[in-house]
Each structure stands twice: as C-alpha cells, then as structure tokens.
Amino acid sequence: MSQRDVVSWNALLTALWRGGRGHLPAARRLFDAMPARNVISWNSIVAGCLAHGDLAAASAYFARAPTRNVATWNAMLAGLFRLGLVEDADRLFAEMPVRNVVSYTAMVDGLARRGEVARAREVFDSMPQRNLVSWAAMISGYVENAMFAEARELFEAMPEKNVVACTAMITGYCKEGNVDSARILFDGIRVKDVISWNAMITGYVHNGHGEEAMRLHVVMHKEGVKPDHATLIAVLTASSALALLRQGKSVHAIAIKALLESSTSFSNALMTMYSRCGSVGESEFVFLNLKGQDIVSWNTIIAAYAQHGKYQKVIALFNEMEVRGLTPDDITFLSVLSACGHVGMVDVSLKLFDLMSSKYGISPRAEHYACIVDILSRAGQLEKACNYIKDMPLEAEKNIWGALLGACQTHGYVQLGELAAEMLVQSDSASSGPYVMLSNIYAAAGMWGQVNRIRGQMKERGVKKQPGYSWTEIANEVHMFVGGDASHPEMRKIIYELRKINLHMQIVTDETHIMAELA
DNA sequence: TTAGGGTTAG
CATH class of the missing domain: 1.25.40.10 (Tetratricopeptide repeat domain)
Structure with missing residues (x-):
C-alpha cells in the first residue's frame, strides 16, 4: 500500500x-x-x-x-x-x-461564540503568537456580543488588517447603527470580496437605507463582482423594505436561473418580499412549493397573512403547525397576537398569551407584552392594560407606552395619556410623536391652554415634527407623497380614490369582525 | 484543524 x-x-x-x-x-x-x-x-x-x-x-x-x-x-x-x-x-x-496558533484561535473563537468574551480575550492575550485569523476571531467575537467599542479598539491595534477583519468591523459598525463609519472602512478596502460587499449592502438594509443598498448593489455589479446567495437575499430584503415588486421579481428570476429557489432561506426572503409588496398569494405559492420549510418559513407566511389582516388564515396556519408537530416560537406568537389585535380578538389573544408559557415554555418578551397592551388598549380596556404593565417582570419599553398613548388618544383618557407621554419622552426626548399625540388628547378634551404649553415645550426643546411620507411604484416610476402636501396635479382624483378605499376598508373590517365572532 | 456576510417579528 x-x-x-x-x-x-x-x-x-x-x-x-x-x-x-x-x-x-x-x-x-x-x-x-x-x-x-x-x-x-x-x-x-x-x-x-x-x-x-x-x-x-x-x-x-x-x-x-x-x-x-x-x-x-x-x-x-x-x-x-x-x-x-x-x-x-x-x-x-x-x-x-x-x-499551536490554531488551537489558541479555536479557543478564542469558541469561547466568544458562547458569550464568554472576557475569557476569550484572556486566551487571546496569552497567545505566544497570533495570526490574522486570531485577530479576526477576537474582533468578530466582540461584534457578536455587541461590544463595539472593544471591537474597534482591537481592530485599530491590529498590525495589518485584511478583508476578513475589515468585514467583521463593518458588521460591527452597522449593528451599532454607524453606517457612515462602515462605509468609510468599506471604501478603504483595496481588494473587496463578495462577503465584504454583502456585509455593507446588508448593513444599509438593516439600518433603513434601502435605496443606498440598491445603489451599492449596482456598483457591485458594475465592478464585476459575482453576487452570491447572500447578495440576492440582501437585495430581496431591500426590495421588501422599499416595496419594489419589479426589483424583487427580477431577483426571483435570477434565482430560478441560478437554481437557488430551492434554498429555504432564499425562499423565506422571497415570501417576505411578495407579501410586503402586496402579493400574499405569490407569497403563499412560494411557501407551498418549498420542500424544506422551516420555522422561519412558517413564521413568514403567518406574518404575511397577519399583515394583510387575514385573521382566519393566521389561526388556521397556527393550528396546522400543531398538527404537523411543529413547535411555534416567540416570533410566531408575535405575529399571531398582532393578527388577533387587529380584529379585536381580546379573549383569544389573552388565552394564547397564557398558552405561550404554559404549553410551549416560551417566556414572553417585552414585545409580547406590548402586543397584549396594544390589544387591550385598542379594545378600550385601559385599566386591564395598565395591570399587565404593572405585573410585567420586565421594564416597560417604548412601544408599550406608545400603544397605551395611542389608545388614550382614541378613547380620550387625559391623565393616563400624560403618564404614557412622559414615559416616552424620558426614553426618547428627540421624538415628536408623544408630544403630538398628547397635544391631540388635550385638543380633543378642549384643553387649549395645555395644547399651547406642549407646543411651547416642543419649541423650547427643539423637537420638530418630521413629515410622514410614503411612495409607490407604478409603471417603473416612483411616486412620493408627503403628509400635508396637496400639490399633486391629480389631487382631486387621489382624494376620491382614497375615500373609496376607506369605505371598502370599513366594510372588510366589519365583515372580518363578524366572521371572527362566528368562528 | 482556526476568522468575515445571508431568511421571520417589532
């Protein structure tokens, strides 16, 4: 031999x-x-x-x-x-x-991935010698554990920086919300590879800069870098965020050619794109044709129907998961609860909330409490909502107070509204939302002196109301609408159509209520 | 034998 x-x-x-x-x-x-x-x-x-x-x-x-x-x-x-x-x-x-250096690096990487960053750093410091892999492992360990300052410090101390370490740092900057620093670093990489491009594109998407992500993707293409699986997912996610159906469809076509559509993660992103662009039917088609459906696929289709207000579908899919022996997770419950909330199914949602921990062993997060508070508030049960907040084992987050404040506006609760607005201002003093809502509550109650006081406060603290805007893509052209702006040449027609839609929505909502009560 | 990006909710 x-x-x-x-x-x-x-x-x-x-x-x-x-x-x-x-x-x-x-x-x-x-x-x-x-x-x-x-x-x-x-x-x-x-x-x-x-x-x-x-x-x-x-x-x-x-x-x-x-x-x-x-x-x-x-x-x-x-x-x-x-x-x-x-x-x-x-x-x-x-x-x-x-x-050898590999043993130490494996230790650094393994410890950091399991959250033992301090021990990882001890091993890193004790290494007789380090190579590029060791440095990158430690930097990315910091990034994964959201220790961005430490990541940056180590990155700056790195004797020679390669594309891997730069990419880890780009991801760190983006997770921190600092896309500008990420971009500067990205532009400075001499030899970029597909992973560094993906990191930057994804970073833009996750920070709400969908257009910039799309622009960068075009540059990537021009520079002759071949997109891979992750690139396509990033572009799909951007298409979802911007509701660009044409763009999303073209990615779908590319994926069919590249035989990527059988990939579960790709199909999941594709489902989200169709759903966010208004085509739940397409989304379900992808779901039904997907062989390797995982929990994310189920969550995605449930969320799709929840966002389109199809309460029955959401409940049916949730039950089907059970039949197939699949265990829902915390995210499944968020979608199901939000669907319940939109049709005012208070009792069902409270039951599901209990089931979550008693049957499935999932401890509710702040977001789940926010859902329940939102549902109770919308139903006008504000005292009960307050009790949930009081009994919460966690500290109430922004969206919980936001839900309560919204309900106070709808139902005209002045005192509770003041409390909720105060809590919101404490956590985010720059946002105009709570001021505006509280001012609306005062106005509805005829308390004009208070309305003026709030306006004065906003001026004093330099809080400005950002106009809301939306856009839609029709025949390859993007139309943008800004709140309060009536300068569109076809404004009368738009208002007429909006009234028709409103009426239609009212009818559908009523129907859904009736169906839900019969079910 | 060790390192970087990628899907769901809000």
Missing part, C-alpha cells in the same frame, strides 16, 4: 461525510474497511463524527487513534465548541500535549 493510495482513501472518506446527513455511517464503514490509515485518516473520521454531532463516536475514534498530531486535537477542540460543550473543550485544551 503506497502513501499515494492512503491519500486517495482519505479524500474519499472526507468527501463521504461531507456529503450531508445520513452519510456518516457510510464513511465509518469505509474507514473500517480501509487497508491502511495514517494520522490524517484518523483526523478525518474524528472531524466527520463531530460534524454530524456524534460526540461518542468521535471520542471513541480519538481514544483509539494510534497516533495523534496537533490537528487531531484541534479538530476535537473545534468540534466540542460546535456542540456547545465549553467545559469539555476547556478540559481538552488543558490536556493538549502541544498547542
């Missing part, structure tokens, strides 16, 4: 377990049948077992291996972290007879 033969066997072995789920037994049979093995064969089978989550088998091979090199130990170390077994990884690292 020549050395060359072992190399071929090893290549076959690795290819086999990398082939996907269900291929590990075949790889193990091949390993057992191999006429000769070297240390790389042993490393491969250990890595294969770990990649498939079979720790017992990996440990058995590891123990049986006649020779181990540092790579064997490192494979085992990285595998333990991937399985979330931090203590075992710790022990292994302590027992290692030899460590």
